[in-house]
Ligand SMILES: Nc1ncnc2c1ncn2[C@@H]1O[C@H](COP(=O)(O)OP(=O)(O)OP(=O)(O)O)[C@@H](O)[C@H]1O
């Protein structure tokens with residue numbers, strides 16, 4: 249059914265997809281996690297309200313999030329070129345992915361942290377905890393299970409984006425599906441990629457949920 | 468001997484900004500809480516009790532007035548110094564507010580870790596405290612695996628970790644059943660007596676006040692309605708709200724608040740064994756009194772019975788009856804008729 253070398257192609261695509269997804273997720277969290285924390289802390293009901301900063305951050309996040317991914321990717325091309333020297337391939341896609349995903353991650357982190365009961369934070373304050381101690385010793389550890397679920401959702405969403413990036417020269421399974429399936433009409437290859445993507449999504453999703461459940465002490 | 472002041476509240480006001488406009492919840496509350504005492508603050512729901520206690524450790528910034536802790540004016544401190552002072556005040560809550568992802572032991576270690584105590588030392592101290600509250604065998608349990616009473620004990624151990632001078636308790640037993648409540652109250656009393664920690668107890672239940680408090684302030688409508696020793700307040704509540712709270716639980720409240728004429732409140736030492744006095748009175752004076760409410764309470768190990776009676780209309784007979792009772796050591800006071 250497949251031409252020679254196909255398996256190798258798919259193998260490379262698979263590795264590329266994983267690489268893009270994981271790398272951009274990590275970068276997106278490096279930016280999004282502090283951003284989400286900042287959103288919660290500077291909220292008007294937060295532990296250190298800074299209304300103007302909160303409003304500025306919120307607006308930037310909303311703007312980036314409202315730009316469709318493919319358009320964002322194209323718009324970012326000059327920036328991408330400046331950073332990684334090229335606008336095609338896996339490396340270039342990572343730049344676009346992390347810019348698109350960071351604000352999304354920030355919102356997910358924000359919503360997880362807001363699940364932490366206000367009373368627990370107050371109890372910590374009553375013991376003389378500083379805002380920084382509350383962030384690192386109360387908010388993050390208490391929200392861990394929810395953050396992990398958020399992580400699984402973020403990975404699978406970023407994986408979806410990475411496949412889309414195939415349309416504008418990104419690498420990975422998405423690019424194979426588009427190049428062989430769409431442009432050359434090899435439907436079987438397209439379906440195979442789709443199935444592979446579905447399987448990867450399932451694995452990450454399940455894994456995330458499992459780890460979250462296992463580490464959650466609320467029973 | 469005049470005891471030293473531990474907490475001093477001076478004209479505490481608190482106004483909240485809400486969507487519906489400004490709402491002043493506390494209108495200028497002053498109080499002097501002495502070292503080593505158990506001070507109760509009681510009031511109906513919405514009276515401003517929680518707001519007041521949160522003003523003591525400044526979880527809520529008063530919009531007016533001053534707070535002192537052991538001679539230090541908290542309301543004048545910057546954030547950093549305030550955090551320092553807060554370590555001298557433990558607080559426990561109705562809903563416990565434990566860290567759900569941490570074991571009992573880690574929860575008790577928490578205040579020590581944030582004040583920079585080395586881990587091994589914190590663990591030692593936490594273990595001692597959990598033993599003190601009777602949870603030596605549940606140190607590795609997570610809050611979700613503990614009962615309400617056990618959770619509150621962890622919370623108490625946690626609040627005591629930094630060796631505070633004061634323990635603030637906001638409805639600490641309101642989420643617990645009567646048996647568990649009794650256990651937790653006993654523990655608090657124990658802590659007060661053994662460690663000499665000043666305790667502030669917020670509650671809407673007179674029974675809690677009677678169980679452990681030395682003095683009590685009744686808060687109503689954002690002001691202290693009356694204040695005194697528990698015995699004073701119980702024997703002779705001067706305000707309507709005081710009377711209502713004292714006779715509140717399980718009794719005919721409407722009768723008590725003075726909807727009927729010729730009502731009197733009787734207090735006698737010794738609880739129900741003194742009730743025959745009433746029968747004697749009715750036989751000897753031939754005056755019939757209608758019992759509207761009755762109960763017995765124990766304050767400082769002394770039983771008190773109290774009743775609300777409606778006396779007959781004829782003034783002379785009424786006076787004879789009252790004299791009969793007062794002659795036999797019963798406190799009789801008229802309930803204001805409105
Ligand atoms: N953050 C807030 N913003 C606006 N209003 C508030 C706030 N906190 C409390 N209030 C109002 O202040 C009043 C007193 O509340 P508080 O919680 O102090 O009462 P409480 O005596 O503790 O009552 P309960 O016995 O029900 O706990 C209530 O009317 C409440 O709605």
Ligand SMILES: [Mg+2]
Pocket residue numbers: 516517518638
């Ligand atoms: Mg309250």
